[in-house]
Amino acid sequence: MKFGKTIETNAKELPEEWQPYxxxxxxxxxxxxxxxxxxxxxxxxxxxxPPTFLGDSDDASESTPDGGTDAHSxxxxxxxxxxxxxxxxxxxxxxxxxxxxDSDGLVHPVITxxxxxxxxxxxxxxxxxxxELLTVAGLPENTSVILQSDGSSDTAPITISTTxxxxxxxxxxxxxxxxxxxxxxxxxxxxxxxxxxETQVTVRLKADQLFFDQLIEYIERMRQFEQRYTKAYNTxxxxxxxxxxxxxxxxxxxxxxxxxIFRLYTDAQVWNRAHGDTRxxxxxxxxxxxxxxFARHIESLGLAQRFQNPMSARVLMSFYKxxxxxxxxxxxxxxxxxxxxxxxxxxxKRTHLVAKTQFPRLITIDTTSxxxxxLFTIYTDLVGIVPQIxxxxxxxxxxxxWRPLRxxxxxxxxxxxxxxxxxxxxxxxxxxxxxxxxxxxSISNIDQSLLNFLRLYFPKEIKERQRDIQRDxxxxxxxxxVVHDRSGPCIIM
Numbered sequence: 001m002k003f004g005k006t007i008e009t010n011a012k013e014l015p016e017e018w019q020p021y022x023x024x025x026x027x028x029x030x031x032x033x034x035x036x037x038x039x040x041x042x043x044x045x046x047x048x049x050p051p052t053f054l055g056d057s058d059d060a061s062e063s064t065p066d067g068g069t070d071a072h073s074x075x076x077x078x079x080x081x082x083x084x085x086x087x088x089x090x091x092x093x094x095x096x097x098x099x100x101x102d103s104d105g106l107v108h109p110v111i112t113x114x115x116x117x118x119x120x121x122x123x124x125x126x127x128x129x130x131x132e133l134l135t136v137a138g139l140p141e142n143t144s145v146i147l148q149s150d151g152s153s154d155t156a157p158i159t160i161s162t163t164x165x166x167x168x169x170x171x172x173x174x175x176x177x178x179x180x181x182x183x184x185x186x187x188x189x190x191x192x193x194x195x196x197x198e199t200q201v202t203v204r205l206k207a208d209q210l211f212f213d214q215l216i217e218y219i220e221r222m223r224q225f226e227q228r229y230t231k232a233y234n235t236x237x238x239x240x241x242x243x244x245x246x247x248x249x250x251x252x253x254x255x256x257x258x259x260x261i262f263r264l265y266t267d268a269q270v271w272n273r274a275h276g277d278t279r280x281x282x283x284x285x286x287x288x289x290x291x292x293x294f295a296r297h298i299e300s301l302g303l304a305q306r307f308q309n310p311m312s313a314r315v316l317m318s319f320y321k322x323x324x325x326x327x328x329x330x331x332x333x334x335x336x337x338x339x340x341x342x343x344x345x346x347x348x349k350r351t352h353l354v355a356k357t358q359f360p361r362l363i364t365i366d367t368t369s370x371x372x373x374x375l376f377t378i379y380t381d382l383v384g385i386v387p388q389i390x391x392x393x394x395x396x397x398x399x400x401x402w403r404p405l406r407x408x409x410x411x412x413x414x415x416x417x418x419x420x421x422x423x424x425x426x427x428x429x430x431x432x433x434x435x436x437x438x439x440x441x442s443i444s445n446i447d448q449s450l451l452n453f454l455r456l457y458f459p460k461e462i463k464e465r466q467r468d469i470q471r472d473x474x475x476x477x478x479x480x481x482v483v484h485d486r487s488g489p490c491i492i493m
Contacts, residue, residue, distance in 0.1 A: 284331035
């Protein structure tokens, strides 16, 4: 499927009000034809041989797939059936393409052509040919052309302007040739020296500039939409966060259901978020597929049906909507990035100009920063409201930190684990190896605030852990009693 058709198909998945912010790939593609025609006319008007540097000569005369004419067709288009081929005033030796950017942010595509003059035996005709190059060809209106002789030779500059010629004082070695046709819309002035052999021509490409202006306009319009959407998105998250804090209170019946929902959401790694990583490494399609799988899992477990508060169901739907919008934003950014890449590639292929290495330096499309920020907001302002037990595990036993004891290095462990470590003469912190941090720990190191927090949000897990520790202590005491009895005198003897 062609990319233009792919964009139209994918655009249907976006909200209707978002579709105008897609880059108009087909329109830009049509504008490339104007650039090709402009290049064609430019070399015809300069009356120089077609540039063979732009590609292989084998396929130089082939027309483009959509019926346009590329830069290599200049040679053949210079002659028609029954007419002699055009005699060129010079042959381009070097052609450079550059995209300049002014202080106002406008881009100006420019090609610079170094023209080799005719052989020595034809120099007597050069004076007349230079005049014809400018007057007979008839450069398009507003075409900006600057000719400059090669600096390696002692030649005078050649200047062409589309405005009234200015008076110049160039000395005795140069002469001025003006257009004889006063009726021409553009007055051209040529300043040259009769023995000049190389000339450098700089041409500003109007059609190419229009192409890039339109592309940049699409990108800037997309950025403005992103800014407006981000503001509205944050407002919606703040409102949803307030409602979520109400229904997920540990004193409410729906708290445990919400804790399970967000645990499953985190485990689903919709955007490849793992171990606190909020980088967006999934594509829009992958993220959408994973989120749909998560939603189906929630439905299969019947968690939504277990809500006691009707507000919880509405909050869950709003949470789903935020994730769907995140998918749409990611898809919109990916499509615009791909459209930009492909249209620049199409531009370079049709015109044989090289913009793919220059345009990204002027403007870029960032498909990760915004969606990464939106994802971070979801996790911190919504998912983070409901505490998860994985965030409060003891690093030693990997269970919930029962009677959490905070060492002087700020690492938290179960009191039971600290006691065991001390008995085994493990006096340094098991995490950071802080010297004697375990040895100096006492009952005063118990984090009472954290203990109260865990009892409030994880009462079931705390009770289960307390039973496990009590059972562990009982088994140790029984084992010690057996060892103590065996160390006494033999009762049989």
